[in-house]
Amino acid sequence: MNLLDNLNPTQQKVVTTTEGPVLVLAGAGSGKTRSVIYRTAYLINHKKIKPWNILVVTFTNKAARELKDRLENTFKLSTHSLWIGTFHSVCMRILRYEQAILPFTSDFSIYDENDQKVIFKKLYKKLDIDPKYFPIAKIRNIISRQKNSLILPKDFFEFNERNYYSEKVIKIYEAYQKYLLENNALDFDDLLMYTAILLHDNESIRIKYEKMFQYVMIDEYQDTNYAQFKIVNLIAKNHQNLCVVGDDDQAIYSWRGADIRNILEFEKDYKNVVKIKLVQNYRSPKSILNLANSLIKFNSQRHEKELWTEIISNKKPTLNILENENEEARSIADKIHSFKLKDGNLNECVVLYRTNAQSRVFENAFIQQNIKYQIVGGVNFYQRKEIKDIIAYLRVLANPQDSESLLRIINFPTRGIGKTTIAKIIDYATVKNITIYESVVSKENHFLIGAAAKRVESFASKILNWKKISEEMPINSLNMKIIDDLNLMDIYDFSDDPKDISRLENIKEFIAATNEFSENIENETGQKPFLTEYLQNISLHTDLDSVDENEESVKLMTMHNAKGLEFDNVFIVGLENGLLPHSKSMDNEKELEEERRLFYVAITRAKKIVALSYVRARRVFDAVQRTLPSRFLMEFDDELLEKENHVFYELQSPKKQKKPQKSVILETQKYFKVGQKIIHAKFGNGIILNVDGIGKDAKLTISFSKGMLKKIIGSYVKIL
């Protein structure tokens, strides 16, 4: 059988155009993944390219795994030597390998967002910076953008204006990078940045990888940032055997530094690009695709294209209006319940929302109706406190320079090493110019006396003992030994804190996961994995990776997380102004378009049914707020949606907008806008929920941060 037989002519072209730069603009459900898989198989089978000369970059680990599985199952190919992974995992491998010329060793720790926060707090204290004026989240984001744009601290002012604010930012950036290196640690952005710089600054290394990766494929290219662009470009610029696949309509990560121009200007970046458009959709029926198309055409920044399908269904997408978020959850639970009674598979149901916080009410509703569910995302399994505690032990053993982790466990579980003792240990380290780890294990820690000295000594000897063991014991046994030695299971088991029940469960799950990881690696390579390999693997682990495929369950996730997935039945909830589009993205045209793309992504996940819903009032923090339907709902052609409870149907159809831009301009003409932050002399800060009128004395509905909801004439408030 010829492998091309299963593909349509356009897909075949993607597969067989192996030489030179190829740009594939692939609409949702157009067989994008399929093309990448077949192209890889084609390169190996027909072009006789060695698997280790091919690099495939996917957006998630899950996608990488699926690609591997399908290559193995469908084409009986061995994927062991093939490079398939996310940018982050590929970069991690390269950096570990090239440690000799890098400012860190291959045992580096990878710090996540929480670790970063802790570090920032510390640095703020040291630098005497007030988080009120320099919010950690914001500064962290600025620094992240610098890294994504490959701007090192030393180059900062070449690209940023010099002022009071930026002077502070650069101080923090500098201190942060210094701190990371002292801890032999990298953050996610560093993985990309150091790889790009490595390839850029060392021609011999660049040539090595260019020769190694003779054929390069990048999936979801619309969501790559500058650092990722550069890495790809450095590898492929000479041979130009580069195939990028993406869809500008599905670009939803600009807030993370992704630059849509990478895909829009691919033809300028490379010569003689073969451009291929995949516009036939094999996933959704016409009724759903029409809905998606009628929405996305309101975006001005896009390649003009319209998806089409041969699939016909008589089921219209529905729109449901509920009183509040609990009702919304219950109504969906009801629907899923009756679907299940009709022998429906729960795996084919997904609830999509804008923010993770929305998941809770659905949990409640599903528990009540006895429907199995899995939440994807939110707090990553490996970021849970109890898990991070154990991981901190492992990190210290792998990378003793990692003071961050050491301080986390020095008194966990409590062993009587308190603030004062820790301060002394740190002081000693500073004076002697040694790491905190060295300070702890130092035999001559005579700076401590009595009980404190004994406790630290006992802690140090435990660590030293495990460290020795870690060199000869595979990770799963080591893990078990540490948990046993610490008596962790008993501590949680006999605790009075009800939360510790689930913590114990999580630890058991953690042990099981470690064993599974160990077995998988052993099957793959014939060798059990050791500490460092394990640690770096789990730091790139996402929640999507821990979904239990064997358990039949409804999935709950954010629309972002749904990218690349498909389900028969898709419930899209919370379609209200302020949630979608999110209040923080409402008054910026670019961000608004990204919100629209996000909605587009959500709709196009569906194979059979789309059910939309919004509520009239929603609990936010501790107050109930009245809500308004999402402005996107007004953009749909009226006949495309079936309104379930039309009695209360209150959507006002737009007065047949001629041009989408027109309504946008009207919105900007308004002096006050929904979502704007204002301040009132008496009631303090608030957010505008509704604007009645155009000028400065429009009637405003405002939710004040104190929890009150008030209607106020515009002239009494000030825009912040």
Added chain:
DNA sequence: TTAAGTATGCTTTTT
């Protein structure tokens, strides 16, 4: 030094 009790601030989205 620690546990328990109280105040605060916080929610976009994630590799």
Added chain:
DNA sequence: GCATACTTAA
């Protein structure tokens, strides 16, 4: 409404 950060008492 929840988790974290700070305060207080033992």
